[in-house]
Amino acid sequence: xxxxxxAIHKFSSCDGCQLAFLNMGEGLIELAARVEIIHFxxxxxxxxDTTVDIAFIEGSVTTAEDELRIQQxxxxxGLLITIGACATSGGIQALRNLQEEDWCSSLYATPDTIASLxxxxxxxxxxxxxxxxxxxxxxxxQLLAVLSDLLHGVMPGKLSGVMQEPLCQSCKRNQQVxxxxxxxxxxxxxxxxxxxxxxxxxxxxxxxxxxxxxxKPNSESIERCFEGLGLLPEEISRRFKMIHSIHxxxxx
Amino acid sequence: MxxxxxxxxLPFKELELLFQQFIQAGYSIHAPQVVDGAILYSETxxxxxxxxxxxxxxxxxxxxLTETGGSRYFSWSSALQxxxxxxxxxxxVLWSAEQQAGGELDFTQVLAPQQAVALFGVRACDLAAxxxxxxxxxxxxxxxxxxxxxxxxxLLITVSCSSASGSCFCASTATGPxxxxxxxxxxxxxxxxxxxxxxxxxxxxxxAQLGLKEAKPEQLAKADEQLHTVATQQQRAIATNxxxxxxxxxxxxxxxxxxxxRCLGCGNCTAVCPTCFCHREEEVPSLDLQGSLHxxxxxxxxxxxxxxxxxxxxxxxxxxxxxxxxxxxxAGWHDQFGESGCVGCxxxxxxxxxxxxxxxxxxxxxxxxxxxxx
Numbered sequence: 001x002x003x004x005x006x007a008i009h010k011f012s013s014c015d016g017c018q019l020a021f022l023n024m025g026e027g028l029i030e031l032a033a034r035v036e037i038i039h040f041x042x043x044x045x046x047x048x049d050t051t052v053d054i055a056f057i058e059g060s061v062t063t064a065e066d067e068l069r070i071q072q073x074x075x076x077x078g079l080l081i082t083i084g085a086c087a088t089s090g091g092i093q094a095l096r097n098l099q100e101e102d103w104c105s106s107l108y109a110t111p112d113t114i115a116s117l118x119x120x121x122x123x124x125x126x127x128x129x130x131x132x133x134x135x136x137x138x139x140x141x142q143l144l145a146v147l148s149d150l151l152h153g154v155m156p157g158k159l160s161g162v163m164q165e166p167l168c169q170s171c172k173r174n175q176q177v178x179x180x181x182x183x184x185x186x187x188x189x190x191x192x193x194x195x196x197x198x199x200x201x202x203x204x205x206x207x208x209x210x211x212x213x214x215x216k217p218n219s220e221s222i223e224r225c226f227e228g229l230g231l232l233p234e235e236i237s238r239r240f241k242m243i244h245s246i247h248x249x250x251x252x
Numbered sequence: 253m254x255x256x257x258x259x260x261x262l263p264f265k266e267l268e269l270l271f272q273q274f275i276q277a278g279y280s281i282h283a284p285q286v287v288d289g290a291i292l293y294s295e296t297x298x299x300x301x302x303x304x305x306x307x308x309x310x311x312x313x314x315x316x317l318t319e320t321g322g323s324r325y326f327s328w329s330s331a332l333q334x335x336x337x338x339x340x341x342x343x344x345v346l347w348s349a350e351q352q353a354g355g356e357l358d359f360t361q362v363l364a365p366q367q368a369v370a371l372f373g374v375r376a377c378d379l380a381a382x383x384x385x386x387x388x389x390x391x392x393x394x395x396x397x398x399x400x401x402x403x404x405x406x407l408l409i410t411v412s413c414s415s416a417s418g419s420c421f422c423a424s425t426a427t428g429p430x431x432x433x434x435x436x437x438x439x440x441x442x443x444x445x446x447x448x449x450x451x452x453x454x455x456x457x458x459x460a461q462l463g464l465k466e467a468k469p470e471q472l473a474k475a476d477e478q479l480h481t482v483a484t485q486q487q488r489a490i491a492t493n494x495x496x497x498x499x500x501x502x503x504x505x506x507x508x509x510x511x512x513x514r515c516l517g518c519g520n521c522t523a524v525c526p527t528c529f530c531h532r533e534e535e536v537p538s539l540d541l542q543g544s545l546h547x548x549x550x551x552x553x554x555x556x557x558x559x560x561x562x563x564x565x566x567x568x569x570x571x572x573x574x575x576x577x578x579x580x581x582x583a584g585w586h587d588q589f590g591e592s593g594c595v596g597c598x599x600x601x602x603x604x605x606x607x608x609x610x611x612x613x614x615x616x617x618x619x620x621x622x623x624x625x626x
Binding site for chain 1: 287288289290292294313314315316332333337342343512513514515516517518519520523524536537538539540541544549550551552554555556557569570602603604605606
């Protein structure tokens with residue numbers, strides 16, 4: 001059996017999700033024996049135009065070039081998998097989508113030299129996406145689980161965080177104490193996807209939702225809960241918007 | 253069981269001796285400790301880690317500990333989790349599959365020998381939960397070998413409750429506050445020590461080795477009085493212990509949607525419930541494509557995929573999922589196991605982030621029924 005070919009593409013992002021590949025350690029060596037990595041600029045392999053079986057996309061679409069490039073990638077990729085907050089929802093840079101004034105001229109001395117779209121958008125708004133891996137950044141374990149499933153010829157399952165499960169389930173399985181109930185912190189865990197390993201609650205920090213909202217989060221109820229903890233409406237709104245600017249809102 | 257040591261008195265200064273007995277008998281000790289602002293059972297070798305002088309304050313969606321400086325080790329009511337994780341771990345490998353040179357698959361059951369565990373400081377509600385878990389996992393002819401092995405290796409040292417939190421209602425479910433059976437050793441705490449009695453042969457051996465004096469009549473009377481006080485202290489009660497007739501025909505009651513408006517669907521209630529045993533099974537394939545580990549993981553009926561049959565979720569939203577959970581726990585269990593699945597610990601109420609109150613919500617069905625009949 002020939003090895004499946006893989007490309008890892010970058011759009012607007014911090015590169016942190018690509019690091020999840022490099023941080024695999026021994027797993028990366030094992031992986032390199034099972035798949036053929038064609039394009040992965042961060043690791044030194046540059047060949048973005050060859051047709052591949054699996055394409056991983058990091059980052060959001062923020063320029064006219066990006067719009068064009070994602071179409072080309074889609075056309076010569078088998079499975080297209082988005083990784084991380086930027087690719088799945090637009091990321092932190094999508095906060096600009098919520099600005100009404102001209103954010104560019106308020107930030108840059110020579111805004112004319114900035115060639116950028118007015119918005120930062122998720123990959124799925126431009127092309128068909130086969131699989132989304134949420135996280136900021138995604139973890140090596142998620143990538144390995146997905147690749148391992150694909151190599152076995154099955155669609156990726158729960159281990160990779162592809163399926164829907166609230167973060168609270170991870171906390172309870174880890175025997176972690178609830179930061180919301182026992183510390184009164186505004187934890188977004190009940191309405192956020194698991195898959196991150198509950199890193200923040202493990203350190204006594206309240207989840208700020210970087211793995212993205214569940215499909216149908218009960219936003220109204222957790223807003224009332226946060227109000228009860230003393231948060232102002234403005235603070236609650238900022239908490240929801242920080243990483244995935246719009247996705248907690250307008251749902252039931 | 254031979255001649256018993258009866259009820260004896262274990263002064264606080266001799267408690268360390270009891271821990272030494274456990275260690276000498278080959279047990280690792282799991283005991284309550286304060287971890288990140290809550291009480292959890294975890295491994296220890298010393299009584300110094302016990303939550304002495306600590307009181308818990310529990311209300312719907314609210315849990316806090318305070319230090320009182322008191323001398324008692326058990327002035328709190330219930331830990332974040334009961335005994336569930338010690339018998340039914342959150343994640344465990346059941347078997348592995350390995351591809352052989354000829355291409356055929358070789359399956360191996362993974363059942364590693366377990367060290368014997370002395371679980372110290374188990375409350376009455378959690379003992380009741382173990383009995384219910386036994387019915388499920390040790391059902392005759394369908395015994396679960398992983399549970400069975402852990403259960404056989406478990407020494408249970410219970411402590412009757414001497415205080416009730418704002419979420420406790422075990423008096424109304426007849427599962428506490430007194431630890432009546434199902435233990436190896438039972439302690440009842442007084443201001444200067446514990447009354448100790450055994451409930452099994454192993455407990456009897458351990459108790460006899462302590463060389464303690466018989467408890468005085470006034471100490472026995474004090475412990476009785478304490479149990480009576482803590483039962484009357486409970487402010488909460490379940491409306492009935494069998495909801496079957498109250499839930500009949502209530503599948504479309506507006507109450508379920510009213511609950512769903514507050515429910516986050518996070519499944520914390522199921523994760524902390526000492527009798528919720530639902531799990532999923534999943535594969536952890538190895539990257540070399542030669543093998544796979546098959547593990548079972550705690551799951552919740554509030555998860556999107558839990559009710560998925562042939563790719564379609566049978567219970568589509570929080571309304572259907574909360575209904576399923578409460579109807580199963582308070583009614584379905586009677587048909588399945590002969591009694592209610594609720595042991596009155598109140599954890600589902602305390603650890604619900606939005607304070608959805610099982611007692612309040614279930615009572616609405618009883619009240620409605622009474623109103624309809626009048």
